[in-house]
Amino acid sequence: AQKVTQAQTEISVVEKEDVTLDCVYETRDTTYYLFWYKQPPSGELVFLIRRNSFDEQNEISGRYSWNFQKSTSSFNFTITASQVVDSAVYFCALSGGYDRGSTLGRLYFGRGTQLTVWP
Amino acid sequence: KAGVTQTPRYLIKTRGQQVTLSCSPISGHRSVSWYQQTPGQGLQFLFEYFSETQRNKGNFPGRFSGRQFSNSRSEMNVSTLELGDSALYLCASSFTPSGANVLTFGAGSRLTVL
Numbered sequence: 001a002q003k004v005t006q007a008q009t010e011i012s013v014v015e016k017e018d019v020t021l022d023c024v025y026e027t028r029d030t031t032y033y034l035f036w037y038k039q040p041p042s043g044e045l046v047f048l049i050r051r052n053s054f055d056e057q058n059e060i061s062g063r064y065s066w067n068f069q070k071s072t073s074s075f076n077f078t079i080t081a082s083q084v085v086d087s088a089v090y091f092c093a094l095s096g097g098y099d100r101g102s103t104l105g106r107l108y109f110g111r112g113t114q115l116t117v118w119p
Numbered sequence: 120k121a122g123v124t125q126t127p128r129y130l131i132k133t134r135g136q137q138v139t140l141s142c143s144p145i146s147g148h149r150s151v152s153w154y155q156q157t158p159g160q161g162l163q164f165l166f167e168y169f170s171e172t173q174r175n176k177g178n179f180p181g182r183f184s185g186r187q188f189s190n191s192r193s194e195m196n197v198s199t200l201e202l203g204d205s206a207l208y209l210c211a212s213s214f215t216p217s218g219a220n221v222l223t224f225g226a227g228s229r230l231t232v233l
Contacts, residue, residue, distance in 0.1 A: 035221070045222075
């Protein structure tokens, strides 16, 4: 079964610090997709990144970067020089089931990491 | 381009009542899925609709139901409300049901059951 673990429940940093949010996943599928979403206090989940299981290239987008390692089943997210506006709950999610064809469109979410950035 | 619209945003019900939540997807998106978010269970998949057909269903009791209309708008209904149904209900849309697609979420409907 698909499973996502975000071991860090809460993280607090001071502005301009770098912070890494961990995500470990479990799946028996060979084809799957990983996502990161951000949930600000308004409640809406905002898409940050998607990565498929065949693309292990790390990605950088401004202050955000992602490290995907299939060998350790991890998809970690780093914010460089954090800002107060980065304060939110961050969710890692996994889709898949292509090998079994039974979970189209469904995402399995981790429990989320509450990031607080203090000025 | 309008985002995913959910109504109502907030509502309060009492145990035993029923509730209907509405979701209007992004124009052109034909797949709508629903998630329940609670502090205890996190984000859990409820169901997914595509072309007016339920394509996938999570592990929720039959009190939770939904439907999709020909214009892709979707509604979910919860009957005989229980205290544990208090949650943020999030709707998301995408072009198709593929798990490869990015889901665009609405702001949610926050249900409080007293």
